[in-house]
Amino acid sequence: MTIKILPPQLANQIAAGEVVERPASVVKELIENSLDAGASQIDIDIEKGGSKLIRIRDNGSGIAEQELVLALSRHATSKISDLNDLEQITSLGFRGEALASISSVSRLTLTSKPPGQVAAWQAQAEGRDMAVTVKPAAHPEGTSIEVVDLFFNTPARRKFLRTDKTEFTHIDELIKRLALSRFDVSWQLNHNGQSVRRLPRATTEQARMKRVAMLCGRAFAEQAAYIENSYGALKLSGWLLSPQACQSQAGCQYSYVNGRMMRDKLLNHAIRQAYGERINAEQQPGFVLYLQIPATEVDVNVHPAKHEVRFHQARLVHDFVVSALSDALNQLTGEPASAPSQVADPPASYISTDTSAGNARPTRRHTWSDPQPGWPAPSAENSGRPEARQSRQQIQYLHGQYEAAGNQVGSATTTAAVFLPAGQGFAVAQGSDGLVLVDLAASLARQWLDDGQQVPLLLPLRLMVTPTEKQQLLAGAELLQQLGFDILLHDSTAIFRAVAPWLRSTPLSQWLLQALPLLQPAKPALSSQAILSMLLSSNWLSSAALLDYFANALSESKHWLAVPLDLSNSIQAIRQQGQL
Incomplete structure (x- = not known):
């Protein structure tokens, strides 16, 4: 058996078997060329699911007259030129075989006019012979490619095509995916002369x-x-x-x-x-x-x-x-953060930033509705503790009964807590002295300072800071460290590498910089209480995270700033008791 080099026509048809699977494959390759050419408007015309006609028009940079024949040759491309380019590909196409492969199994017409060229020129190739003819044509700046009678010379491939409706469904799905990748491009898709999709540029x-x-x-x-x-x-x-x-x-x-x-x-x-x-x-x-x-x-x-x-x-x-x-x-x-099963380190903090204008401030643009009021299921870490279960039983009971605060609440001696109406920063608790109202911000502030724990973030949170914010970070460095923060300042970037464990479930990027003006290094208790009040009132501190924290602290008899639940006592009295 003699070894010999395959003719170019046969090699192109072999390559076409990989590149041109169905009409949608042709559309993909041609549109990627248009996008690489910098097109901002792409029109796609399809007839009979693509088996009869595929026409792609764009307003890209075009192809010069002297390069039209070369463009239809195999392994001819403007995307890469040496081995180093292959190691850092930034274009969608790069192999230089799509046009040659498509022209080997169809009747292809390529018409193009670059901005600096006086007139447009047209190249035609048909089937295995691939003899390219070039002639003048009328065409605006940009490129049009027509693919007619796909697989006309390969009947075995043509009979594997599905119905026109099925093939067009694949093309439509392709356009959807491409349109979602390039919002800066306007798209027009027509099938059998009917407009199917018209998508204007989306720049906002x-x-x-x-x-x-x-x-x-x-x-x-x-x-x-x-x-x-x-x-x-x-x-x-x-x-x-x-x-x-x-x-x-x-x-x-x-x-x-x-x-x-x-x-x-x-x-x-x-x-x-x-x-x-x-x-x-x-x-x-x-x-x-x-x-x-x-x-x-x-x-x-x-x-x-x-x-x-x-x-x-x-x-x-x-x-x-x-x-x-x-x-x-x-x-x-609103769930507590927990590391995924196959990730060894703690999960990263959620970073929602807008860097398009060099500003890394939070931009949570669109979110679904917050969960309905109520306590989510306890985490597996603490749910097995008897004290935690008893606390949660009391929490669930009081949650349904807090409006009737004067009624008998049961004989349990373990303190329990539950939120009053959303975001007020107070909780109802049943202790040995009866029903009490707990100031969450003041109580948690003391506990926060006492613990001083921190956990590293797998992905450090990087935020751009202004000169004023940088000064606030430097002035409050010791206090922030006491509160469990590990922060590195580099030029105008603050890198948060660790936080207190129960803060990791909060949207750090949305509140950290807002909390800087609340820092008072001389009054750490007031600073921590002010930050907690902001988190509670803004619902940035999830109820699930607080529930676990409560269950642990209550079962360990941690101190709470609370007063008897007497309607004659005002909220101001509780706040006054919390001033340290």
Whole structure:
């Protein structure tokens, strides 16, 4: 058996078997070329599900006349030029074989006019011969590509195409995914002369949410939260669906790496693990997530259709995604933070920042409704303690009876607590002296100073600070350390590396800088009480976290600032008792 080099026509058809799976594959390759060319307007015309006609028009940079023939040659590209470029790919296309592969199994017409060229030129190629003819044409700035009679010369491939409706459904799904990756591009999709999708550019937050609602459904947009999280050069942003809203049928499940559509197994596993037991086996998570990572840290040249990538630090990326999403879900649903089962370190703090203008202040843009009043299930860590169970039984009882405070409340001697109407910072408790009203802020402030505990964050929280905020941090450094904070200041960035254990479940980025004016180094008790009052009144301190804290403190007979529950006593009297 003699070894010989394959003819270019046969090699192109072999390559087409990998690149051109169905009409949607052709649309994907052509649109990616348009996006790489800087197009801000893309029009897609489809006939008979793509088997008859696929036409892509864009207003990108175009192709010069002398490069049209070369553009239809195999392994011809403007995206990369040497081996170093292959190690840091930033474009969607780079192999230079899509146009050659498509033209080998269709009748392809490429018309283009760069901005500096006097007239447009058109290149035509047809089937195996691939003899390219070039002639002048009338065309505005940009490029149009027509793919006619797909697989006309490969009947075996053509008979495997599904119905026109099915093939167009794949194209429509592709356009949805692409449109969610590029909000700065306007899209027009037509099928058999009928307009199917018209998506204008979405340059504002409101316009982006409108596009998400159009493509993923209004229910997803209303029940999903926008999140942003960063760790060094890694950044994760996008929309995450509330666990309560997850359905058994998969809805929007779109992930992107550096703007590239992905169906990566590592990312899917990390997302599912982040949801954990919040959803059952039948429910499907919902998300539209964008992962930004340095191009040198990811290899996109590992899949023929570029649907998967390989991360150089796969474990770091996996843990970052799990930590970011699980902690975001914890804080958005009011649950206490807990480390995922396969992540050794504590989860990261939820970071919601807007860095588009160099400002890293909190921007929690959209969240689902807060949980209804009531106590969530206790954590597994403390639920087995008899004292904690007894405290919770009293809490549940008093929660339904606090309006009738003068009634008999039972004979239990262990103190118990329950919130009064939302965010007031007080609790009803049953002690040995009868029913009392507890000042939570003052009581927790003392306990906070006494404990002084801290836990490290897996992903340190980085916040940009103003000169005034920097001075406040420096002035209150000793007090912040006493309260369990480990902070590193670097230029205009404050890096929070550790916090008190029970503060980790709060949205740190939303309140830390707001709390700086409350710091009074000479009066630590008043400072801690003021911060706690702010957390309680703003509902940033979850009831679940407080419940566990109460159960532990109460069972250990910790002191509380409380007064008998007598209607003649005013709230002011309680506050006065709490002044230290």
